[in-house]
Amino acid sequence: MKTPFPFSAIVGQHEMKQAMILTAVDPGIGGVLVFGDRGTGKSTAVRALAALLPPIKVVEGCPVNSERVADCPSWAEIGSRKVISRSTPVIDLPLGATEDRVVGALDIERALTRGEKTFEPGLLARANRGYLYIDEVNLLEDHIVDLLLDVAQSGENVVEREGLSIRHPARFVLVGSGNPEEGELRPQLLDRFGLSVEVRSPDNIAERVEVIKRRDAFERDFDAFMATFGAQDAEIRETILKARKRLPKVKTPDAILNDCAELCIALGSDGLRGELTLLRGARALAAYRGDRTLKRDHLRDIAPSALSHRLRRDPLDEAGSGARVNRIVADVLG
Known part of the structure; x- marks a missing residue:
């Protein structure tokens, strides 16, 4: 294989x-x-x-x-x-x-x-x-x-x-x-x-060239390529294991819970699954980064992924749901 x-x-x-x-x-x-x-x-x-x-x-x-x-x-x-x-x-x-x-x-x-x-x-x-x-x-x-x-x-x-x-x-x-x-x-x-x-497909020439280089190196010099990136994968795996142990100990201030609820109300997301997913995602992000307390920065980073697909469609908003989330996050969290 x-x-x-x-x-x-x-x-x-x-x-x-x-x-x-x-x-x-x-x-x-x-x-x-x-x-x-x-x-x-x-x-x-x-x-x-x-x-x-x-x-x-x-x-x-x-x-x-x-x-x-x-x-x-x-x-x-x-x-x-x-x-x-x-x-x-x-x-x-x-x-x-x-x-x-x-x-x-x-x-x-x-x-x-x-x-x-x-x-x-x-x-x-x-x-x-x-x-x-x-x-x-x-x-x-x-x-x-x-x-x-x-x-x-x-x-x-x-x-x-x-x-x-x-x-x-x-x-x-x-x-x-x-x-x-x-x-x-x-x-x-x-x-x-x-x-x-x-x-989306990268629109930066340097980034596209780097994609080509890495794929070509993977196929032409497999052992050398894996020696470099296999070690980096191992580091990510180790960080995931540490984050799993740290996750139950991440502290969640009440103010963060209020932020989660306020964001979802402002966005008009249906049900409560948005708040729960936002909280779990932000907490996992904090654990992965080695932080002991949940902060607004974690909510900012995870909100577009956790909430953009839960919004009601707005045919008058051409920016898309991700941009809508970012606007509301900026308004609510500053």
């Missing part, structure tokens, strides 16, 4: 990389949606994330990546009680995937050859405790979207069909990418993404 392009070697796209790092610090943020032009590194960043993330402890052979034997589903045939380290799973959900492939179904071959009614896990089982990646998420079929909404809400996959009644944990970080020119995302699914970022 070919080593993916290093995460630290991606040129620019700071907001996208920051959003992905924050979901690694706190998976409870709720995933990342990346919209933008073709060829801007969206898929590359997700592949790179898989190699960057710290490994997880899993029971060998457990289909849902449980850390303890007691947590493995009763229907699973693990055959071993050994706990091993494994790369954090990053599972692709292709656009043409059937419902059976996504949620799991009866193992037809085993039913026909042995007469046994056995569950064959789907992509949601494999993605548990990891990432589920959907390229062109805005083109996903409606019935698959409905399935994902149910599972994202409960953190559990329930399959009741063909005489089977199966439940298993399915807690994953949802990462979606797409081109807005090819269709809009359903509001129900859009709201499930904790952070949303827009990426």
